[in-house]
Each structure stands twice: as C-alpha cells, then as structure tokens.
Amino acid sequence: AAGVIQSPRHLIKEKRETATLKCYPIPRHDTVYWYQQGPGQDPQFLISFYEKMQSDKGSIPDRFSAQQFSDYHSELNMSSLELGDSALYFCASSSSSGRVREQYFGPGTRLTVT
Amino acid sequence: QKEVEQNSGPLSVPEGAIASLNCTYSDRGSQSFFWYRQYSGKSPELIMFIYSNGDKEDGRFTAQLNKASQYVSLLIRDSQPSDSATYLCAAGGYSTLTFGKGTMLLVSP
Numbered sequence: 243a244a245g246v247i248q249s250p251r252h253l254i255k256e257k258r259e260t261a262t263l264k265c266y267p268i269p270r271h272d273t274v275y276w277y278q279q280g281p282g283q284d285p286q287f288l289i290s291f292y293e294k295m296q297s298d299k300g301s302i303p304d305r306f307s308a309q310q311f312s313d314y315h316s317e318l319n320m321s322s323l324e325l326g327d328s329a330l331y332f333c334a335s336s337s338s339s340g341r342v343r344e345q346y347f348g349p350g351t352r353l354t355v356t
Numbered sequence: 357q358k359e360v361e362q363n364s365g366p367l368s369v370p371e372g373a374i375a376s377l378n379c380t381y382s383d384r385g386s387q388s389f390f391w392y393r394q395y396s397g398k399s400p401e402l403i404m405f406i407y408s409n410g411d412k413e414d415g416r417f418t419a420q421l422n423k424a425s426q427y428v429s430l431l432i433r434d435s436q437p438s439d440s441a442t443y444l445c446a447a448g449g450y451s452t453l454t455f456g457k458g459t460m461l462l463v464s465p
Contacts, residue, residue, distance in 0.1 A: 273451070284444060284455040285400065298452045332399055342388045342407055345453060347399040 244269055246335050246348030254354045255323050263318040263351045267335030273297065274316040275345060276308060277332040285332060291316055292338065323355045358383040360447050362456035370464055375432040377459050379445030382426070386447035386454075389421055389428045394442045394458065403443075404430070435463045 247266040255261050267274050273292045277285035278301075287300035291310035302308075305323075310316045320327060330352050334345040359382040369375045381389070388407040392400035406412045406419040406428070418431040428447075432439055442458040 275452070284457045287452050287454075290451055292451075300452065330397075330399075342405055343448075343451065344388075344390065344402055344405050346402060347392075350399045 246333055246346055248331075248333050248348040248351050250351060251349065252352050252354075254356065256356055257323060257325060259323050259355075261320045261323060261353060263320070263331055263333075263353075265316045265318070265333030265335075265348060267314050267316070267333075268337075268346055271335035271337050271346075272314060273336045273338055273343065274310055274314070275334040275336070276302075276316070276318050277334065277347075279330045279332060279350075281329075288318070320353075325355050328353060328355045358386070358447070358454045360445055360454050360456035362443075362445050362459045364457060365460040366462045367459055368462045368464065369435050371435060371437060373435050373463075375435045375439065375461055375463070377430040377432070377443050377445075377461065379428045379430075379456055380426055381428065381445075381447040381454075383447060383454070384423075384426065385449060387449050388447075389419070390446040390448070390453065391417075391419060391428075391430045392444040392446065392455075393439075394444055396442075400444055432461075435461075437463050437465050439463050 275290040276288040279285045288302040290298045333348045336343040390405045391403045420429045445456040446453040
C-alpha cells in the first residue's frame with residue numbers, strides 16, 4: 243500500500259538559511275499534519291491542513307509557514323533557521339471519512355542546522 | 357492543558373512473555389486513542405487505535421480503554437526481540453493528537 247512520502251530525507255542548512263520540506267499524503271487522504279521531534283522527545287504537533295485550509299495550529303514558530311496544495315501535497319517552509327530547529331520533521335496524513343482519523347506517518351526529514 | 361502520561365521505562369521482558377504498556381490522559385474530551393511503535397530514528401508506526409471502552413484485539417496486540425479512569429493500555433503477547441522499540445500513546449479528537457513521551461520496551465532473547 244502507498245505510504246506518505248517526504249522529501250528530502252536529509253537536509254543540512256546553516257543558521258539563518260531557509261528550508262522547504264515536502265509531503266505527499268497517502269492517496270485519497272485529505273488531511274495533512276506536520277510534527278517536529280527532537281532527540282528523545284515525543285512528536286510535537288506544528289500545524290495541520292484539511293482540504294487545503296489550515297485546520298489546527300500547534301507550536302509552530304512564526305518563522306515557519308506551511309500550505310496544502312490542490313493535489314493535497316503540503317510544504318513546510320522554514321526561514322531564519324536556528325540551531326534549535328535541528329530535529330526530525332514528520333508529516334502524517336489521514337482521511338476525514340470514517341469515525342476515527344488515524345494518522346499515518348511518513349519517514350521524516352532529518353534537518354540539521356549548523 | 358492536554359497531557360498524556362506514560363512510564364518512560366525501559367520495560368524489560370523476556371522473549372515470549374506478555375508486555376503491558378500503560379497510559380493515562382487528562383482531556384476527557386479525547387475520543388480516540390492510538391498506539392504507535394517507533395524504532396530509534398524512524399517514524400512512528402500505527403499499531404492500533406481504540407475509541408470504545410473495553411478491549412480490542414489485533415493479532416498479538418490488545419488495546420484496552422477505560423474512559424472513566426482515563427486509562428489506556430497495550431498488551432503484547434508472545435513478545436519478540438523485534439518488538440523492542442519505544443511505544444507512543446496518543447489521544448485525540450477529530451484532528452490533532454497529543455502524544456505521551458513513550459515507553460521503551462526491551463525484549464530479551
């Protein structure tokens with residue numbers, strides 16, 4: 243079965259640079275979520291989109307923005323990168339049909355800021 | 357503030373034993389509960405979800421939910437060394453999930 247696709251898988255940036263992470267949800271999934279996971283931490287919810295509209299906002303810094311496009315893929319844009327932004331960034335997707343919106347995670351993008 | 361609490365472990369069990377993982381949550385509005393398995397450096401993998409009080413079984417896994425006690429558990433029967441991982445409990449409504457910090461499970465051969 244098709245899974246969530248994320249690119250790139252690894253990214254190295256310098257402080258104050260900009261990064262763009264991409265996420266392609268499972269086919270027919272209409273909701274995308276972004277999470278940040280630091281070493282030894284649980285995933286922290288950043289933001290989500292349903293049908294191309296922002297649906298929920300978590301602990302996303304103002305330096306970050308995201309959007310969902312007409313083909314349902316999503317991009318997380320990160321500017322003025324800081325050392326503390328080094329983490330694993332996961333995208334998850336779910337379908338709004340059905341009682342439970344179980345989220346399926348992509349493989350993640352490991353961002354290293356030097 | 358919504359919180360999900362888990363014992364960080366590690367929980368050590370011998371191969372073939374039953375591993376019992378527990379989780380409590382603070383938000384009574386949470387409607388669905390999820391167990392994810394995460395290997396180091398990898399993404400969380402959904403094992404099971406449950407939304408009704410009682411037990412739900414899937415293969416070697418059984419999830420249990422007690423909404424009155426705000427308690428969720430995961431039982432893993434016939435534990436295998438490949439089950440060694442961090443198990444994340446998550447609670448959610450229609451959208452966002454709140455994760456616990458995870459319990460590390462170690463299954464020794």
